[in-house]
Amino acid sequence: MKKDAIFIYSDELLTYKFHDHHPFNQKRLELTLDLLRAHEAIAEEDIIKPRIATDEELQLIHDPKYVNAVKLAGLGKLSLEKAENFGLGTEDTPIFKHMHEASALLVGGTLQACDYVMTGQAKHALNLSGGLHHGFRGKAAGFCIYNDSSVAIKYLQQKYHARVLYIDTDAHHGDGVQWAFYDDPDVCTLSIHETGRYLFPGTGNIHERGQGNGYCFTFNIPVDAFTEDDSWLDAYRTSFKEIIEYFRPDVILTQNGADSHYYDPLTHLSATMRIFKEIPKLAHELAHQYCGGRWIAVGGGGYDIWRVVPRAWSFIWLEMTDNNKNSGPLPQNWIKRWQTETSVTLPATWEDPEGIYKPIPRREEITETNAQTVSKALYPIRANKSASP
Amino acid sequence: MIAQIKKQDIINLTKILIILWPDLLLSHIRLPRSRFEGKDLNNVGVLYEVLAIFGKVIRFYGPLQKGANHEKRCHIHLFR
Numbered sequence: 001m002k003k004d005a006i007f008i009y010s011d012e013l014l015t016y017k018f019h020d021h022h023p024f025n026q027k028r029l030e031l032t033l034d035l036l037r038a039h040e041a042i043a044e045e046d047i048i049k050p051r052i053a054t055d056e057e058l059q060l061i062h063d064p065k066y067v068n069a070v071k072l073a074g075l076g077k078l079s080l081e082k083a084e085n086f087g088l089g090t091e092d093t094p095i096f097k098h099m100h101e102a103s104a105l106l107v108g109g110t111l112q113a114c115d116y117v118m119t120g121q122a123k124h125a126l127n128l129s130g131g132l133h134h135g136f137r138g139k140a141a142g143f144c145i146y147n148d149s150s151v152a153i154k155y156l157q158q159k160y161h162a163r164v165l166y167i168d169t170d171a172h173h174g175d176g177v178q179w180a181f182y183d184d185p186d187v188c189t190l191s192i193h194e195t196g197r198y199l200f201p202g203t204g205n206i207h208e209r210g211q212g213n214g215y216c217f218t219f220n221i222p223v224d225a226f227t228e229d230d231s232w233l234d235a236y237r238t239s240f241k242e243i244i245e246y247f248r249p250d251v252i253l254t255q256n257g258a259d260s261h262y263y264d265p266l267t268h269l270s271a272t273m274r275i276f277k278e279i280p281k282l283a284h285e286l287a288h289q290y291c292g293g294r295w296i297a298v299g300g301g302g303y304d305i306w307r308v309v310p311r312a313w314s315f316i317w318l319e320m321t322d323n324n325k326n327s328g329p330l331p332q333n334w335i336k337r338w339q340t341e342t343s344v345t346l347p348a349t350w351e352d353p354e355g356i357y358k359p360i361p362r363r364e365e366i367t368e369t370n371a372q373t374v375s376k377a378l379y380p381i382r383a384n385k386s387a388s389p
Numbered sequence: 390m391i392a393q394i395k396k397q398d399i400i401n402l403t404k405i406l407i408i409l410w411p412d413l414l415l416s417h418i419r420l421p422r423s424r425f426e427g428k429d430l431n432n433v434g435v436l437y438e439v440l441a442i443f444g445k446v447i448r449f450y451g452p453l454q455k456g457a458n459h460e461k462r463c464h465i466h467l468f469r
Contacts, residue, residue: 023456090454091454092454092455092456134455141455142455143455172455200454200455200456201455266455266456
């Protein structure tokens with residue numbers, strides 16, 4: 001029987017861990033799953049254990065030399081000098097024991113999500129351990145070693161001959177995926193992120209539109225720092241709807257970084273829980289409208305692991321399973337269980353209360369700038385539409 | 390020191406940067422690749438553009454780290 005959705009998880013995914021003080025902390029997976037269990041929103045049969053991606057699968061995107069370097073680094077057999085050439089051993093992406101196995105496992109999880117959806121065993125699939133969008137062909141960057149989304153897109157192309165629409169709502173530009181398919185007209189990427197003016201990786205300009213045959217299949221919407229819910233959602237809804245109508249994909253892959261929230265310590269946006277409820281809602285609706293429901297979702301960034309990520313990522317699962325119990329108080333047993341482990345006060349409700357931040361003085365200016373950015377980014381689609389008979 | 394840098398040095402360094410980071414540079418400066426090829430590089434107007442690249446590159450260098458190290462994260466809250 002076809003399931004509404006499957007949830008990829010095993011405790012082994014928590015082994016993707018740089019060190020105790022690194023902001024990328026996969027404990028958020030455990031916190032999210034536990035929140036869903038406490039909310040009685042997930043059954044054990046919905047949870048699928050990830051498999052490890054093979055070298056051949058990793059090499060759909062990654063250079064064999066890089067894969068080998070990651071293996072050696074994880075065994076402590078790669079010199080720091082050589083590691084640096086592969087982006088390994090840096091402050092952002094330090095070396096940790098068995099890093100190849102941990103990274104290949106989360107890639108395998110995303111590939112499994114693809115198989116479940118494309119073979120019709122599930123309409124939707126969620127792998128929150130994935131979404132490592134800064135991984136490059138031969139280089140690690142920005143907390144990402146292997147780029148599970150890029151490998152998955154290539155896999156979807158080769159195994160299922162699918163046209164893939166990749167939607168990236170992480171606060172950082174989805175550079176690794178963009179550059180991997182920059183000249184490919186069968187993959188369309190949209191990244192909505194905080195402008196690279198002040199934020200890593202610095203790319204994601206509106207004018208990065210693809211090249212060669214892939215021209216006009218890359219879209220970037222860099223929003224201003226301090227962007228709030230309404231302006232962010234306007235950019236998201238407008239661009240997603242126009243791009244999917246233009247590209248007509250077979251399947252949607254969404255990257256769901258949860259770092260656009262005001263509380264996030266690494267970024268400078270001013271979004272609240274409202275956007276994280278709306279993001280999967282529109283993806284779900286459009287997946288059914290254009291792709292027969294085929295929707296694969298992965299995680300991504302998100303560095304306030306207590307107050308933001310568990311709620312934000314639970315919304316994706318609740319939406320995938322048509323569960324409308326997504327407002328009001330959070331389960332008391334979840335709060336009690338985890339409050340002892342953090343000095344941060346855990347949220348009491350699914351939504352954020354009003355006024356979690358001081359009013360943004362430049363709200364109007366930021367909203368206007370973002371609206372103009374959306375218009376410029378979508379200009380090729382709109383111009384093409386108005387020119388056609 | 391700055392006065393000793395010759396125009397040709399800037400041009401040569403720019404060519405190297407374009408080879409190393411073509412998409413990155415060109416997407417940031419929004420100029421067609423052809424502007425940096427051939428004899429255009431001897432044009433004074435283009436030289437200004439080349440200098441502008443360095444400004445962009447220096448600006449770009451700021452967010453090259455995502456911020457695992459808290460002390461090096463970029464704080465822009467003054468611009469709110």
